[in-house]
Amino acid sequence: MDLWFTNIANYIVQLLMSWGFPYFWADLILLLIQWMCVLAIVVLDVIILIWLERKAAGFIQMRLGPNRLGPFGIFQTIADAIKLMTKEDIIPNKVDKWIFLTAPLFMIFISVMLYLVLPIGEGLAVVDLDVGLLYFLSLSSLTTICVLMAGWGSNNKWSLMGAMRAVAQMITYEVPLILSLLGIVMITGSLRLSDIVAAQSHVWLIIMQPLALICYFIAATAELNRGPFDMPEAEQELTAGAYTEYTGMRWALFFLAEYTNLVAVSALFVCLFLGGWHGPFLPQWLWIPVKTYVVICVFFWIKWTFPRIRMDHLMSFSWKVLIPLSLLNIVLTGFGIEIFAWVRGL
Amino acid sequence: MAYGLGLLKGMWVTLKHTFEKKYLVVQYPEQRPVLQERFRGTLCFRFENCIACNLCVNSCPNKVLSLDVAKAEGGNKRKLMAYVIDMQYCMYCNLCVESCNSSALYWNKEFEKSTFDKESIKIIYERPRYMDELEAQREAEKERIRQEKAQAVSAKKDTVGESEISAGPSVAEQPKEILAELAGSEENIAILLQVLAKNTVTHDKLLQMIDSDMEKAKKVALALVRKALKDRHEGGKE
Numbered sequence: 001m002d003l004w005f006t007n008i009a010n011y012i013v014q015l016l017m018s019w020g021f022p023y024f025w026a027d028l029i030l031l032l033i034q035w036m037c038v039l040a041i042v043v044l045d046v047i048i049l050i051w052l053e054r055k056a057a058g059f060i061q062m063r064l065g066p067n068r069l070g071p072f073g074i075f076q077t078i079a080d081a082i083k084l085m086t087k088e089d090i091i092p093n094k095v096d097k098w099i100f101l102t103a104p105l106f107m108i109f110i111s112v113m114l115y116l117v118l119p120i121g122e123g124l125a126v127v128d129l130d131v132g133l134l135y136f137l138s139l140s141s142l143t144t145i146c147v148l149m150a151g152w153g154s155n156n157k158w159s160l161m162g163a164m165r166a167v168a169q170m171i172t173y174e175v176p177l178i179l180s181l182l183g184i185v186m187i188t189g190s191l192r193l194s195d196i197v198a199a200q201s202h203v204w205l206i207i208m209q210p211l212a213l214i215c216y217f218i219a220a221t222a223e224l225n226r227g228p229f230d231m232p233e234a235e236q237e238l239t240a241g242a243y244t245e246y247t248g249m250r251w252a253l254f255f256l257a258e259y260t261n262l263v264a265v266s267a268l269f270v271c272l273f274l275g276g277w278h279g280p281f282l283p284q285w286l287w288i289p290v291k292t293y294v295v296i297c298v299f300f301w302i303k304w305t306f307p308r309i310r311m312d313h314l315m316s317f318s319w320k321v322l323i324p325l326s327l328l329n330i331v332l333t334g335f336g337i338e339i340f341a342w343v344r345g346l
Numbered sequence: 347m348a349y350g351l352g353l354l355k356g357m358w359v360t361l362k363h364t365f366e367k368k369y370l371v372v373q374y375p376e377q378r379p380v381l382q383e384r385f386r387g388t389l390c391f392r393f394e395n396c397i398a399c400n401l402c403v404n405s406c407p408n409k410v411l412s413l414d415v416a417k418a419e420g421g422n423k424r425k426l427m428a429y430v431i432d433m434q435y436c437m438y439c440n441l442c443v444e445s446c447n448s449s450a451l452y453w454n455k456e457f458e459k460s461t462f463d464k465e466s467i468k469i470i471y472e473r474p475r476y477m478d479e480l481e482a483q484r485e486a487e488k489e490r491i492r493q494e495k496a497q498a499v500s501a502k503k504d505t506v507g508e509s510e511i512s513a514g515p516s517v518a519e520q521p522k523e524i525l526a527e528l529a530g531s532e533e534n535i536a537i538l539l540q541v542l543a544k545n546t547v548t549h550d551k552l553l554q555m556i557d558s559d560m561e562k563a564k565k566v567a568l569a570l571v572r573k574a575l576k577d578r579h580e581g582g583k584e
Binding site: 056060061301302 | 357360361
């Protein structure tokens, strides 16, 4: 059961080669199919997640959430998507046209690219890069540029302020995010995500790196512009931040990208700390989604519990608390590795 | 050393709410909201009660109300032709209802007032057909009572003599029609008489009023009944 998808992929390649395609082309076509699958997963995920978030928000606030369309309102998001797609695509007069128009496209493109290195099961990553973690982190910080493009191109003070906040926040929280993951790289000795997951077959890294876990979780919340750290689109102050001028499908693309990022970061969290595909009973490719959704629910829980934090507090929290903590974690991990090696040598 | 404990406490609170039974939300179209007794839904108008005094129109801060008045033929009496409530400007301040002397205005609990165009939100009360007849009846009734009273007074003059008119008989001995006009229902009459039996000064004043100014007497009687009812109500509560 673990190998269903690998078998399907092998079968497709063999089928194509039996039709006379050379191996290169067969592999390329397989890659395209995988891309399509990733896109389908992303869209499906976002549709479910928006519904789930609204439902969770409702439950936390003692409401019922969407419950009109379909059982438990499950078709609400689909109706919203149809509405957004049929809406007029308004381009304000004085925007910087090309930047304004391409920002959401870049954003969704980059977000989907994050999924290429995520291992869904053993050997089930689209591309299993040997610098997968580095690739993931560098790409996820690229989305900031799209937010800045949107804010700058909109030619609107709120948008620009939102974008500036996003950039400041991203630069600030990128540092503890990466520093907190260094401990994991030190322990596993690899930047390849499937190696990191494979190293957790006995002990999940959540037990070995609790400090890194907390640092990563907080920094990731800030990176995603979510929860108490959603300063870039603080609707009470900046209407919708960088997305103020966007309507219809372009706005929906930003929304899609945000949730795509959420899933990607949660999946990375699962791969790094929660043992990835390792787990009893269920097949490998089912464990990752299950764990990811649990992590996402915690993100929702945090978002709908805490009020938004002030911008300067946000900054000082990262520089004064998170970065020292993650540096401390690196030092502790180094000592731990040395001590472990010494004990083993005895 | 207790960093983050407050956060955990907050998350515990929201977690508890997440699995609580959701009783706060009324599933509106299927479940109807429970409206309070004094809920102000739509302003309503009783055409029969209106005396076209214009007080409500003057009291309205938003010019919601308007009267269409005609003078009755052969006389100076104002005759109400139509009453218009432009609900879109109403701010539910209740001033018109408070100002109305003849309780022609009241609130009902109808709150679904959306319409497709601006005009149809206006509530227009046209003069009903039976109004002419009703007014004629009332006029006749008044006339009859006035005559009866005059007869009674003249009869009294004959028997008792002119000096004792003001001291006259008690209110309880007045003709039934007068009592009915004073207090309305049988119950109210009983209450009124109880009150008057306790207080002879009021009794005498009211008696004089019946002779001199029936309208004023009516109001006084009504106020007395209301006060008695209120006292009784409050006493019952305690």
